[in-house]
Structures are given as C-alpha cells and as structure tokens.
Amino acid sequence: MDHSKEITIYDIAKNLNVSPSTVSRALKDDPTVSKKTRKKIFETAAQMGYRSNPFAKNLRQQQSLTIGVIVSDLDSPFISSVVSGIEKAAGEAGYGIIITDSSQSAVKEAANAQNLFHRRVDGMIASLAPDTKDLAHFSPFVEKNIPVIFLDRTSEMAESTSVVIDNMQTGYMATKHLIGQGCRRIAHVTSDLQHNIYALRYKGYRDALAESKLPFEESLLVIAEPTEEASEAAAKKLMGLKPMPDGVFVTNDFAAAVCIRTFLEQGVRVPKDIAVVGFNNEVIGRLIKPTLTTVNYPGREMGEAAARSLVNHLKGAGNIGSISTMTIRAELIVRQSSLKK
Amino acid sequence: MDHSKEITIYDIAKNLNVSPSTVSRALKDDPTVSKKTRKKIFETAAQMGYRSNPFAKNLRQQQSLTIGVIVSDLDSPFISSVVSGIEKAAGEAGYGIIITDSSQSAVKEAANAQNLFHRRVDGMIASLAPDTKDLAHFSPFVEKNIPVIFLDRTSEMAESTSVVIDNMQTGYMATKHLIGQGCRRIAHVTSDLQHNIYALRYKGYRDALAESKLPFEESLLVIAEPTEEASEAAAKKLMGLKPMPDGVFVTNDFAAAVCIRTFLEQGVRVPKDIAVVGFNNEVIGRLIKPTLTTVNYPGREMGEAAARSLVNHLKGAGNIGSISTMTIRAELIVRQSSLKK
DNA sequence: GTGAAAGCGCTAACAA
DNA sequence: TTGTTAGCGCTTTCAC
16 A cells, blocks of 8 residues: 555665674664664664564564453443553553453454454453353463453453452442441342352442341342443332331442432432442542442552553463462542441 | 464365465455365364464555554543444454553653554554644654544644544534523633634634624633643632623533532532533533533544544545545533523 | 465574 | 574465
8 A cells, every 4th residue: 555665674784784684683682783783773774764564573473462452341431441551551561452342242252352362462351241151262362372361350260360359348348338327227239140240249248237237138139230220210119118228339330320319309318318339439429419439449450450460471470370360459438428427 | 382383374285285375265265266175174274273374464465454543541431432433343344453542641642653653553543632732753654655544632734534523513502502591691611722622612602602792701711621620610710700600611521510519519509590511421411410411422433433434445445535524413412500491 | 276486574593 | 793594374476
C-alpha cells in the first residue's frame, strides 16, 4: 500500500560499509560493537528513518511481545479500570496488549481465546464470562506453555495463577459493618451464586451473621442481575418482607443506587429504616443521596498486578505457578447510606 | 519456552506427500487446489494441531491485521464505550486492536504513537489528549500512507478523516431547550475552550442565546475541569451571581451531578430555581435526584463507525480521504433536572 | 493441479 | 571487534 520504501538493516549496513549483523547488534546496544560504530549506526538509522520490523524479529525469536486480554465487558467502570492497569504495567515492560471483549458470552470468549492463540500472544490475562463453565478453550495455551492469568472472575477448576480480591472477606466485612451499626435483620442482594465471586461474598455474609448469632432466612437472599428493572424489583421485594430488613448488602453499586432510589420513592428512609452497603466504589456512590457505603474494589491495582506478574514470568523468572493466587486488598468505604449512629 | 514443537506447513506437507506450496494454497481455500487434497489438508492440519504463523505471514505480506488505538483515558465511561465499539467492528473484520492510553498527556501520546508505528499497525484511531498541540507525532504514519482516523477530540490542523459529533449543534440544542423551559439567564460550565469540542459547544450556546436575544455576560461562563472540587467551586460561583442564573448547561455529567448536589445542599432548588443540562449520558444521570437531562454522546457508535471506515479503507476501497468527517448524531435526553414546566 | 525456489527482515552461531 | 551464513514459516512467481 505504501510506496515509500522501508529501510532495513541492510540499507544501513550498505550505507555505512559494515555488515548487517553489526547493525543488528548495534541497534540492541550490544557492547561487543565499538562505541563509535554503535553511535554512527544509531545516527544513520534515525536519519534514514529506519524502523525495526517486529514480524521478522518475532519470526526469529518466536515471541510477540504481546499479551492477550479477554474481558467480559469492556464498557464497564470496573473492567475499564482493570484494563487501564494492565495497559500501564504491560506498556512499561515493553509489551503491547490485544484486547478482546466477550460481551459476557462464553461462546464469544472461546472464539476470542482461539483468535489470540492464533495471534501468538506471549501470555494471557482473562476475566471469565459469567456463563463460562469449562476452560477447554484455554487448554491450547496450557499445552504450549503460554501462561494464563485469571483475573477477578476465576474458576475453581483453574489450576493457574489468578488475581482476585478476598471476596469472602469483603462479604464478611460489609455485613459486620451493618451489624456494628445496629442492624439485626440483614438482607443480601446479589447475582448468580453459581459464580464464585458471588458465592464467596454470600458465604462471608452468612459467616458474619452466624458469628453474631443473627438469624438468616431464605427470603433475605435476593438474586437479581444488576439491571435497573431487576434491582427495582429486588428493592420492592425487600420492602414487602415482614418485618422489613433493617440493613442490606448489595453486591453492586449501581444496583444499590437503584435500590436506594426505590426505597426513598416509597418513603422508606435510608439509612434510618434500612442501611445499605454496595460494592465496587463506582463514581455514582459519591453523587447519590445519601452517599453510598461501598467496598472498594481496586481494579487498576488488580490489572497492574496481573500484568506485572505475567511479564515477570515471561521475562524468564520462569518459576511457573510459584504464586498460584494473588489476593489484592479490598476495603470498606463508609459513607452515609449505612450510618445509623 | 514451550517445548511442544510448533507444526508448520512443511510438517503437513511431509505428512501428506505434497509440497508446502500446495498446503499454503489449500489453507487459503484456493480453488486451484483440487477439492480432495484441500479437504485432506484441512483435516490433517486440524488433527496435527497446526496454527498458522502470523509473523511469517506478516513478514511476507507486509501487513499486521492490527489497528492501533490511542485514547486519552481508558478509565472513563465514554472512552471505554468507544473502545468497545472499535473492538467490535474491528474484530468482525478480522482485525485486532492494540490499545494505548495517553493518560491525558501529549507527551505520552507521542510515545504511544511511536510505539504503534514501530509495531507496524495497519491503521490508527486516535482520540487526542487535551494538551496535544501539534500533530508531528502522526506524520510518520502519513508518510507511510498509514491511515489515521481522529475520533471525538480532533484538531483543526488535522487534514484527515475524523469521527465526531456535531458539538456546536449539541450546545445549541441544550441551550435552546433551557430557553424553551423559560430560562432567561443561562450559564455555561465547561472545560478549556482551547479545545475545539468545548469551543464548539460554547459557540452553540452563544448562538442559541443570540437567536433568542438573551443577554450574555462573561460571568456566566465558568471554566472548570470536571473534577469534584472544581465543579463544586463552579456551582458556588454561579450561586454567588446576582441575579442568579436560572439555567446552566454543563458539558459533563459528572460535573453536572456535583453542581446539582452543591445547589441542593445550599437550598437552591433544581430545576425550580435553576435548571441543569449535562453532557455524555453517563449512568449517574439516571440515579441522582432529580434525574439529569443530558446530551447522549454515542461512544459505541462512534467507535464502530471509526473502525468500520478504517477497515473499509484498509481493505482496499483505497479511496483515501473520500470522507473527511463523519458526524454522528447526538441527541438530547430530557429528564427532571431541566423541566420547569 | 502441483512443485521448486526465492525472499520478506532479522538474529545468532560460528568464523575470522 | 566485525563478517558470513543459515534459517525462522510463509507466499508467490514461474515452471511443469
């Protein structure tokens, strides 16, 4: 397509009356090349407008300096902060990232995995789709010894490195906080418990209740996808319970915000009648009234941690699976929506 | 690193007693290869676990099937929806995307451009950093005839294809709406007017005022970056004006939300005392009280449009610059914050 | 319908 | 310190 010819190391070599290998070496700042020639080569390279050809390099070295990323929904605040962290850490290490979005579909996830496999990424970071059941689409990577790091949404099956937060701990922490505020009848609005991140948060919630000898009934557990409609329905369901719960732990900020809005519309006061804790520390939490107590889920840090660990591994530390799970600290951010005292 | 050997077309060829060229042809479904051998080759390729080597292919064909993307802040709702649109359209056309984030810095943007240039992307999509003044870092692409599409944040200097919304029109539309609601003294909170997207919205605002013969004074124009502090300060500034404005057009939803919160805290009623229109249609707009009237800025569509147009061009339609600007329709979403009637 | 052979640009033995 | 050479895996012209 472009007709301005590409400069190669051969052109530089000819121009300077040295051999291509010398140029190649010089360009890598190899000290076996004399300082003087190195300098000369650098200069003419720049002046001739040389750019190295990564394809030739990759072909030779069998590596792409590229990391494949699969996420479930790029267009979400949490994921985009994760990706931004990955991009940062990978970029600093000289790696590029190829991003694919599974749109929450296991089928598309598998297609993306295949695609990235064929593009010969050096490593993978994946956040699984909600409905991903088996990990067969990652086995080509395993066979070829291409490291895969799972992030946030992992699978128990995965015998691999993953970066997660301590979901159980966060569930426990959030519930404990509500108990500390005097709540005695605490509900839990969450998503599909098949998924381990939700199952673990649920377990933390139950543990906290049990520890404080507070009762649990099935009706206090509401499963609702974090859509506007479902969250509104969930809130109404809670209001219908007798007696009404005096606290609720919602595993998503957006859903929590919708719940609060619904409560207020019906004259239920927050936090006085019902205290609310959300999850994710999204920006909305600071803007609604009352401001939202939430769990800060450090997406950026998680992305950075995943990428850094992948790169370290790639750069030949070589100790596969030396760490199998990295747990990033999540913290409770207390705001108005949960403060009864 | 991986010891399980890679299968090449030579292995397949040997296995089947045909020549590598036949295999190469067959794998591309070239009809000059007999149907029978084609089928056999496909089967053994699959069975042997062959994957084509994109580096060799790229080296031969001088193209990477990759699009470089530069954004100013990946971790923002608008940008992430843009990227998600790019990913979708590019992926459908068989292109991968390499994403880089300039963190709003012109310097980093230039570094990213260089990086992508060296990675030999086939095309580029860029959303400029706020402080990017000159476009020198894109000239290597121009010289090599690599198409660059600018998105959203463009530059007048750019003699290239760009995808934008009609910013002037949105400014006009938003202001006109406020006028229609009976506002007579309308303020404008926006960012650095050096940047054309803000300059154009401002012009639209002024045009609407002029058309309705409404007065404008300098004090009605408040420049504030969309941070929490600056937006709060902006709101306070407006409340201090005498007489106080009865309407305000804020060029960012988050900033608008902070303004509303600040107004309400000081006992200023929205929309009764002051009507508010935001910009971007972010999710917060639906959750705050009152819900926020805003301009819907279709990030996903813009990303898709940019990628599709780039890919078309790449696939050899070849008509460089046949379209120089694609304008995507933006629309006003009316909610409570602006309804005086 | 199929094969032989050259070459894309680079790196890394090995030689000098 | 520098040069020679082979080869990474693929495509494509030209020949058969």
